[in-house]
Amino acid sequence: MIISRYFIVLCLFLSAALLCQGNVFPAYSAEPGSASFTTSSPQEPSRPGLVAQLGHSFWITSVCFSPDGRYVLTGSDDNTACLWDRETGKEVRKFEGHSVAFSPDGRYVLTGSFDKTARLWDAKTGQEVRRFEGHAASIGPVAFSPDGRYVLTGSDFGDTTARLWDVETGLEVRKFEGHGWRIYSIAFSPDGRYVLTGSEDNTARLWDVETGKEVKKFEGYEFEGYLGGIYSVTFSPDGRYVLTGGADKTALLWDRETREEVRKFGHADRVHSVAFSPDGRYVLTGSWDKTARLWDRETGMEVRKFEGHADRVYSVVFSPDGRHVLTGSWDKTARLWDRETGKEVRKFEGYAGGIFSVAFSPEGRYTLTGGLDKTARLWELGAGREVRKLGGHAEAIRSVAFSPDGRSVLTGSYDKTARLWDRETGKEVRKFEGHTKRIFSVAFSRDGRYVLTGSEDKTARLWDAATGMEVRKLEGPEYQGVGGILSVAFSPDGRYLLTGNRDGTAQLWDRETGEEVRVFERHEGGIFSVAFSQDGRYVLTGGGDKTALLWDRMTGEEVRKFEGHAEGVASVAFSPDGRHVLTGSGDNTARLWDRETGQELSRFEGHAGMTFSVAFSPDGRYVLTGNLDSTTRLWDATTGKELGSLISFRDGTWAVVDSEGRFDASNGGDVEGLHWVVGNEPIALFQLKERYYEPGLLAKIMGFNKEALRDVKAFKSVALYPAIELTKPVAGNPTLGIKLTNRGGGIGKVVVLINGKEMAADARGEKVAPDATSAEVSVNIKNHPYLVPGKKNQIEVKVYNAEGYLSSRGVVVDYDAPGMAPSEIPTLWAIVAGVSDYSGEAIDLRYAAKDARDVATALQLGGSRLFGADKVKLLTLTTLTPDKAPTKDNLRQAFKELQNAKPWDIVVVYLAGHGVAKGDEYYYLTREARSADLTDPAVRERVAISSAEMVEWIKQCPSTYQGMVLDTCAAGTFEKKLSEKRDISSDQVRALDRMKDRTGFHVLMGSAADRVSYEATQYEQGLLTYALLKGMKGTALREQEFIDVSTLFNHAVDEVPRLARNIGGIQSPRIAAPKGTSFDIGQLKEEDRQKIPLAQSKPFLLPP
Template sequence: MIAMKTLLLFILFFYLLLASLITYSQKPELVVPVGHTEDIHSLAYSPNGRYVLSGSVDRTLKLWEFGTGKLLRTFEGHLYSVNSAVFSRNGMYILSGSSDSTLKLWQVNTGKLVRTFEGHAGWVTSVAFSPNGKLVLSGSDDKTIKLWDVNTGKLMQTFEGHADEVNSVAFSPNEKYIVSGSDDYYGSTDGTVKLWDVRTGTLIRMLKGHTDNVKSVAVSPDGKYIVSGSDDETLKLWQVTTGKLIQTFKGHAASVSSVLFSQDGSQIVSLDDDNSVRFWEVPTGKLIRTFETFFGESADLSPDGKYLVTGLGNSIGYWEVSTGQVFQFLGGNTNPVHYLTFSSDGQLITADHTSFSFWSANLSRRMQAVRVDYSSSIAFSANGRQVLTATQSDTLKLWDANTGQLVRTFKGYSGYVRSVAFSPNGRYALSGSDSILKLWDVNTGKSIRTFKGYKSSYPVAFSPNGKYALSGAWIESNNTHPLKLWDVNSGKLIRTFAGHDKGNINSLAFSPNGKYIVSGSDDYYGSTDGTVKLWDGNTGKLLHTFEGHEHGINSVVFSPNGKYIVSGSGDQTLKLWDVTTGKLIRTFVGHAHIVKSVAFSQNGQFIFSGSYDHTTKIWNTETGKEIATLITVDSSDWVVTTPTGLFDASPGAMALMHYVVNDSTDRDEPWKVIELEQLKQRYYQPGLLPILMGNSKETLRQVPAFEGVNLPPSIQLSLKGDKLTVKLKNRRGGIGPVSVFINGAEVVNDLRANPVRDVNKNDLTLTLSLSRFANRFDTLNTVRVVALNGANWLRSRPVELNYQPAGRTRGGVPEKGESALPRKTVRLWAVVVGTSNLGLNFAHTDAEQIANGLQLAATELLGPTNVSVQRLVTKPGAPPQSTKAEVVKALEAAQKTHPEDIFVLHLSGHAINYGGQDGDLYYLTSGATSADASYLTDPAIRQTYALSSQELTRYLNLIPARKKLLILDVCAAGKGAEKLLVAARDIPASQIRALDRLQERTGFYVLAGSAADAVSYEASVYGQGLLTYALLKGLRGAALRREGSEEFVDVEKWLGYAVEQVPLLAKGIGGIQQPFYRGIQNQRSFDVGRVTEEVKAKIRISEPKPVLLVRSFQEETQFDDVLDLKNKVESALNDLIATRGADAPVLTMEAKDYPGAYTLSGRYTLRGEEISVSCKVFRATVAVGEFVVTGTKSKLPELAQSVLTRAQDLVKP
């Protein structure tokens, strides 16, 4: 029995322990910067002021963290616009009212829907909690007010008496009364305020006085007053007990949309439709203050009365009441996806009403975004080079897709143009309006013909052969034959397709072979049901009707093989149909708003869908699984996410992203933000989408399932003199290493004295004397502390404070901002390393030219005595300088810098990723004998000939200079590296993660360019790395910051220019290369030089050079290169380039083909010792010259040199 009890106690203990682990290990959710996608109608502060709630036309509510503006939770479930949303007084619940005629109750701690209240016959316009939280109130455009029981959802009372829409409702503090404001009476301009008895539902009194609709009402905290705001541009203050009008507040110049009392009841806040906010004294009506918000549909006051939140459109603004200044603005960063397609070269194109975006052919990144005028319809030519838009006026506009420039305007309509389409060959265009269907010549913009018998159209399309046009009717309630087929050449109507009932045809398409037509409709006028229909194009016969969507059809398309149809609907789903059988194959669920556009990938393996939820989703056609979600952010940024938690994103988008963890056991803070950087190293997969789509040979990163996380501790900092105190609170995830950063550089890796003991403490207090780091301090410094969880992998949000050492001055020079020191006291210290080995010829030249440019520009800015540029280069045939020992020695010497100084480290040469997916990046110094990853297996090799990013981090963190820059221009060679063109791949994912870690721990600006191998690194017509070329071009003037007549090298502008230029340079010579760049958040850029015309003249930039490829040589009678003459000519060419470096007149590479290259081929005959070589030089397929060279077998090197010399004469720059 005792044993049994012991066993039961053990089982109970184990169960409780397991339950606690499950409870406190929460699943993180990646939050991408998609705010509201449509207008915001409601805003509310939580009672503790920690959160702000917003409700929108986009059908959602969103919970935001006040102060940071971080999105915490999106509540989805309403079918239509959310018009009103409020917190319960205890902050535990949220109530929302919607145009779907329902109220919904949500739990704040979990984000879950508790219940739905149904009973209204119209839109729910306003909702409110009773003070005790047991009852809820709703007003509707069905002219009624309803009272509900929170716990059961039961309807307790209906208040009837308003003659029109009820706009606003509120409880009295004692819960005896409710107040309502209405449009009363229909057809009249009189609006009323009504006071009702909660218990009986009877009308107590009607408050008249407004001369227009009453839009908002509120009751004072003491229950004495009612305030009402109206379209008559006034507020009125009423006495509750008597109904007497006490005061009319005048001064607004537009409709008053929102009114509310401060928590102490001493002030009233009003907001009008002209975005003017006014604060009034109660009960005198005295105007206290006014400010303009440029946000004017909804507002709420923070519990402490210090802040006001307002909304207009899909944006939120936070205002400081005392100053009237906005201190935070949360705008919409994304746009709905109205249209998507693929160009003939495989580029994905997505568009909204005012812009379109191109994604690279391998889907590795968003290439560019182009803005156009607002359009109702958009079409792309098959090659993706031209865009045709239908404007909201009476014109069509043709745009250059690459530049966004308007090419021409098509005129010929007198009304709204609804739809456009390109012919398959791009020469013609179709456009449809309410009454005219036209065919246009794209090259001239002239109208070719108008199709007679046409009534109206929304969608139009060309057949695959371009001979036929298809049009579908839109909003023709009496038209039972809305689908029409036309002959393009004659303009004659060929046939109509009968079968769609009353309603809109929103989308149509031809099958790839042109035999079949598919159409998608709202079907049934006045209903939301939609159908997809398949027609025989030759006979007009209806073959199948595909039913199953619960809303109208917005987009239909055939698969490339014609076997399937996919449809996208307002019910937020896609459906895949079998063309032959008409059966539904599968449904794709995942979008949070209507699906507006669908498309198949060119191989048919994937389906792409664009939605009003501002996302593009990619689905596996065969399995129906969601592969990834694409989001375009602002004008140039982007995000890719997967259901497993992996993500890829541009740096600009990553700055807006974060994770959220829900801890339902924490009533005060149930939603906890985890900064992106805290989980980034685990779930960041650079080049994610190409891997998922099979366009990359990199393997997908293997990470733990995206489930629970044990949270890191919370941190509080305080400073007394030089003593820093760090207080940590265990949030059930343990207390791991505590790192301290000064001015962005890590100075203490772990502040804990006893890690084993401290990891499980509930509270831990640590101290640090900052005087130990006196050599790092400027006049004003930033101290940052970050802590890991007990498992040592999840970081806390960084906590910072400013620190000014006692007595620290700058020679009496007062603060002037970021750079308070006089310019003459600032020094630039640069270490520039270039290693030309293992097949690299130009790495040392790149380093020398960067060093020269920095020396010249910095000297002009700081003076010659304040600039130190150390060059460590290894060039062919010269003693090595860039040994690891010398590089380390130079980095250690840089520890002499001061906080006000600038430090630059430039590395060019070979780099290797070693150690797997979480491995490190190693720069190979002089003496390395292989560029293969296996070479680094030997620890002694790594110790002697390679410098890892971890080692770099350690050395760089010891450098006191606050302004720091790392440029890494390397060849990421490896075993089996493909001989691609100019870096025909991007920086490997493992290298990006290593650079990320380095940047985060050192506070450096980091710019890195990486080519696939030695060939691609130097396969440039410029005779130098593309990154070096772009940087030098920037120094010469293309990336300078102008200030009056002077020009300065601003770091962010300079590096940003290189990031933009390198892909363009690579593309121009047949390749792909995208540099890695990370700036420093919350730090202003700085200058590293000043450039004059004299300096520009001394900065050397290589001009484009011809490329010569040695193709083949053979002996004429033996059909073989018996003398190995090809290799000897190539050797002579390589020696020429190695010897003369950037001065070499011609370049070569191992690639078999290169755009615009010259090729050299030859045949030779042997007669004893004598040799005669006949050679031809081609450019592409055109012969540019031929020659004959003679020599002897005993002097083959000389013969090869003669062949090369003669070939050079035919090769022109």
């Protein structure tokens, strides 16, 4: 039996259950830009679009470079083509199709698709320019003629032809017929006179372009078996040779004129792709053995092996300059390799997965999402961020739910299991096993006693939530093909169970007896979602026939039809008051309907993929949608306005973005999976932080944080930063040369960093005009204190546009500083300060001074063990010791001592007491303060240290291994409302982040807004300090003994909210740290840990 590759791919795609099958939803289409979500049309290159980097969800089968080498293009059997920025690895845009080619001038992208068409796209806008139609089967390979005037396509079984098309008109020019099986590969000769095709019939054929006649046939492959033949063909740059790769595990080099085999290159498995280097000296092959190999064309010897892919290498190509190799694989990644070293340079892959299911917690404080990345993510709306990643499932999570008390989370997965998780700890509590196929839906009973699951195995199962034991099995109707029970629900009183089936029926069951009570049948497609109204009187179903139906539960009669969606309805929900119906569809939208009239009231538009899940907030004010474009979006239920997008990334980072461009994200926006694109240029979130960074954005959107959103200019046009060219400093000439070219946005400040620490806040000087066409700047780094002798030092330059809101990415060069590399053991320098007794009694604190003393003890123990007692320089300033009080002068002098540190030394700063935000500055109040009123500049100068001052003090310290803890709270009087939200202000977070960017410090800031959340009699310490000391006593040590700064800080971020909840308060510390870096600040053996002071938890007493 002959099976087309398209059929195989389709079956595998469906069996992976990425989407629903058949006539229910279309295959996941990739309209221009559809795998990204954007705030502007993809046809407007001057306007920025926001791209969530999804990458490919299936095998990569085709790769190529743009002619200038700046971009990489990949095609996949998910029927999308991805354009990537080669330098950054960022996804730029998507096109429809699985095979790809660039036009010789780089203006156009060509794709071949399963829909039997080839399409021409504008590379800069993503707009379709032309469509080539005429093949009778899906199109495999595509190519441009060398002059760009023609397009060549090859087709699958059922057609077996190659065709030549006129680019300008889209008309077919010529047909190349003769192969007996599908065509796998095509190529033009360098002079454009010939076409080469490789086929499953074990031959490669040379054709005359002018006449369409076969000129030569290359045969010799004798592979007999499944999907055999010649997979890849190409010409040498001089046109003298033909190279083929095939199912017999070899690549063959042929003399084009004589058809004689010249050389053979072997792999351990099938060779699926071949390429010549631009100079013709090398041959590149990609194989099912998961490797690509470089060969010397003359000798046939293997020169290099490129290893790292986890699955078959399906496509290979050289960069235009021949220095790099690009490979595409079934592992869904493309990789760039250095040809000389064989090392991987960059990986092109997705960072986020589509969302299948969303839910609000019963009290409205949390949202939960589950999706393709096999994890569920918990977002705390009050904290404004993702707080938990629930990992353990082996396949995608299709359905999520909260327990009625909100303390547990339920997930159902394609791995055939459902799991119960503790919301607070994120630990798996219970596993429900028994289904033999994928689970599509899960639900809790209203009393929390039971769990219900629906599966592809055509059963729904009732489980005891406490024991995990199966209570009852409900057998659904028989259905041929992918199907089963797609959705389940409990009635509000728990007496009935509702199941939605692939055959288009919904069934009502008696929970106690397991007997069928009623059948609802009217849908013409599968029922993908079911729900009960709050009073239990109505049943709501959403089907593949593009409608949602309202039914009378008692009679089984259809009451109302909601129609208007262009694709199947994947999700349905009732509003809490029962007056409205919400639907989500494969047409990318969600819609709000009047239950009584059936009229559409609002449409929620903006998603770029299928909306698989919808939910109302408990108060009915908000709508939550989960979509295959990887975003979860919040909407105003009344107006339909989009309020914000939530995105979780595979590496555990997250981001929130609103329609004006404001964002909040992990690492101050330094996340891999989300970026803006202007034209074809990616712009990272963190490059916009000067104007658009809005800490706590989600909490503000939802009303948990009453702080006003910053008024920003909507990000609708871009004034780009200058282009940068650097002249690398060398030992004989330690001058960094910076050449700037204005790209329309002017020339703003030029920031220079050495080893991540700012050495120059603005290197322009006074001679560079903001509107200059170009400028050159020189920076002498000779003997700079941040440099480490005898080591490679990283010099980084960032430049801003003239308005100062958009920075470039850092451009980095290495500098080998002269001198001997340090061999001495680092010194630990620490400043530990705590103010409890202020000059004014109104703002006195109980534990800040004690906390500082306890932290100093822990640092002394850990530092002495790791570095030696003589290598610990510890200065403790607390109000417990009047002769060493934390006054501003004493602290200034302490920071001055840090100037004696070496670049390789460790610096730790701990400040406890009161912190105040004023504008975009953070102020630490010193011993002299009488109140938190810093209105008077003279008072501010005398009793507070600003973040700007601190930055300048820190910049005088050469160390680049630096950690800071700001365990401070806002000065104020005691408030009785302990559960009231008290969070760090956005201004403080921005100040913290700016400090991190300029100094390279790892900064941990406590977020208590008053004494109540800050210090508790239950612990007799500030909560942040308590968490840090607890971590150092053993719960957050690397290898059970090393104090790793990142491990310790992350432990505190997780632990403090739990401690705060124990006393009825709310506190969420923040970390700002250079990405991907950490270091040890001490080592603690068991005997050391016993000496760390940590108060025992006591009964909670309100402070007076």
